[in-house]
């Protein structure tokens with residue numbers, strides 16, 4: 001897995017450097033573009049947050065639609081208590097994200113924090129407090145990401161809106177027995193993803209580390225789900241390999257999932273890395 005990630009990052013970098021070299025060979029570039037070649041450069045932490053947030057958007061949407069949505073149609077189940085022994089289910093999207101956050105924290109190699117909260121959460125522990133609650137109220141009005149330095153935690157912090165992008169987001173949240181709000185509609189900001197990092201800028205290598213930590217976390221969470229699915233008895237043990245739309249009662253292998261994330265996010269991530 002590591003090798004595969006490293007390969008992607010290295011390929012991206014080579015591609016990025018080649019693109020810049022090629023562009024420079026073809027025509028003189030404005031100063032700021034020609035200086036945007038990736039390695040050796042640094043990024044403001046807000047630029048870095050934007051890049052990982054886009055990765056997260058892609059991975060979360062893919063997980064919600066192609067694993068949870070298509071999986072349900074093919075006999076897979078998803079539940080908030082998916083980790084309990086007796087539960088034959090996979091993680092809901094919010095818990096997939098928490099799995100990623102937990103994996104990044106547990107490995108401790110990259111000081112990147114990730115949290116999904118709301119002003120009307122299903123789970124009380126997901127309620128924003130303090131400065132994040134204040135800024136989330138602003139986000140409700142302007143729908144824009146928020147960036148600030150959290151003095152108390154001494155962490156640079158970014159919040160990105162989490163939109164109700166599909167009917168199940170709204171239906172499940174409105175109907176949940178513990179919900180604080182029953183009138184969510186499609187397109188609402190249901191919450192926000194909060195990212196934290198201890199320094200105000202990162203090197204290219206550190207940015208690479210952030211992206212890889214996120215992807216490793218996604219792979220590890222999928223692996224945990226696949227491991228758990230080996231004990232399923234109700235519907236039998238799901239196949240592992242392809243997405244359910246292709247293979248039916250199946251969970252995609254982590255590398256298959258990440259390949260799709262790569263394909264969907266590569267262009268945007270590359271633009272972010274190159275600052276174009």
Ligand code: HEC
Pocket residue numbers: 064080092093094095116117118120121122123124126162163164165166168169170172173176190191192
């Ligand atoms: C099948 C039910 C279900 C679906 C579908 C679902 N959620 Fe959730 N969501 C939950 C549950 C349950 C939690 C609380 C999980 C926890 O923290 O234990 C949650 C947590 C959240 C949170 C954190 C705040 C809170 O409410 O606790 C946000 C934000 C959120 N979901 C947004 C979404 C969005 C956006 C979608 C669609 C892309 C979505 N959810 C799809 C059930 C669902």
